[in-house]
Amino acid sequence: MVPDETDLIAARLEKENQQLREQLDRLNRERIEYLQNVAHQLVAPLNAIKWHIENLTEARVSVERGRKVLRSVYSQATLAVHLAKNFALMSNLEADHTLSALREPLQVVDLCKLLVNLADDFQPQGWDKNIQIIVKNHPLEKATDVLVMRPLVGQVFSNIIENATKYAKKSSDIVIEGVHNPTRDMVSVTVWNDGIPLAPADANRIFERGYRTQEAKNLYPAGTGFGLYIAKRIIALHEGEISASTDQRGRVGFTVTLSVRGLEGKAREQ
Numbered sequence: 270m271v272p273d274e275t276d277l278i279a280a281r282l283e284k285e286n287q288q289l290r291e292q293l294d295r296l297n298r299e300r301i302e303y304l305q306n307v308a309h310q311l312v313a314p315l316n317a318i319k320w321h322i323e324n325l326t327e328a329r330v331s332v333e334r335g336r337k338v339l340r341s342v343y344s345q346a347t348l349a350v351h352l353a354k355n356f357a358l359m360s361n362l363e364a365d366h367t368l369s370a371l372r373e374p375l376q377v378v379d380l381c382k383l384l385v386n387l388a389d390d391f392q393p394q395g396w397d398k399n400i401q402i403i404v405k406n407h408p409l410e411k412a413t414d415v416l417v418m419r420p421l422v423g424q425v426f427s428n429i430i431e432n433a434t435k436y437a438k439k440s441s442d443i444v445i446e447g448v449h450n451p452t453r454d455m456v457s458v459t460v461w462n463d464g465i466p467l468a469p470a471d472a473n474r475i476f477e478r479g480y481r482t483q484e485a486k487n488l489y490p491a492g493t494g495f496g497l498y499i500a501k502r503i504i505a506l507h508e509g510e511i512s513a514s515t516d517q518r519g520r521v522g523f524t525v526t527l528s529v530r531g532l533e534g535k536a537r538e539q
């Protein structure tokens with residue numbers, strides 16, 4: 270080999286090495302930012318819970334006031350649990366890109382009940398902004414018994430409903446509705462809210478890891494941009510679809526479409 274050629278190879282390797290180091294640095298920085306963000310977001314509801322409990326124990330509290338404080342405790346605890354679950358899912362996603370570590374047995378789930386439970390869970394948070402979460406039973410109750418990984422699909426809808434309460438304007442309604450298409454064996458659920466706009470150019474990007482729109486960043490600085498990314502990955506695992514749209518009234522809707530029985534026999538496949 271002539272020396273010139275060796276120099277060229279060495280220079281190329283050095284350049285590649287430098288690029289890899291920069292990539293690693295960027296990933297490490299992102300990871301640290303994410304951890305700081307999650308820690309920061311977890312501290313807020315936990316501090317609020319402490320403060321509310323202190324309120325309950327120290328002063329003479331009327332029954333009515335006590336109820337109100339407990340409702341706030343519940344609301345903040347829901348948020349903390351929600352964040353911690355996302356954090357656990359995100360760690361799994363980062364560690365295992367195929368998501369096979371998340372595979373769980375399929376369970377028969379009454380979607381309507383699941384949504385009503387989640388709406389109840391997030392309603393106290395809604396009350397803080399005078400928001401009502403309405404689950405339209407009909408015709409969703411017909412689409413019962415969907416075969417899914419329950420905790421994962423629950424987290425998908427939690428992420429969507431939590432976003433709806435976070436990004437909706439005060440004194441508005443959140444409407445959850447669904448349809449069942451027996452011929453295609455599909456069920457579709459949409460969560461509508463009236464709040465910050467979603468530009469068509471952002472409708473796909475918001476499912477990317479860490480992506481947040483400018484409006485969201487300006488109005489609600491706390492956020493990781495991971496909720497919808499996790500949701501998309503979980504729905505892909507179920508061979509379903511998730512998308513965002515805006516209707517004529519400017520409401521933003523998140524639609525999840527799942528096969529009712531399509532995953533039968535596939536629970537443990539890799």
Ligand SMILES: Nc1ncnc2c1ncn2[C@@H]1O[C@H](COP(=O)(O)OP(=O)(O)O)[C@@H](O)[C@H]1O
Nearest residue numbers: 432436475481482485492493494495496497521
């Ligand atoms: N209901 C909604 N209305 C308008 N924009 C939304 C809504 N839900 C999510 N978004 C946009 O999608 C982004 C990503 O959402 P998500 O992944 O849950 O992250 P985060 O809520 O932490 O920002 C949000 O930052 C926001 O820009």
Ligand SMILES: [Mg+2]
Nearest residue numbers: 428432496497
């Ligand atoms: Mg979110």
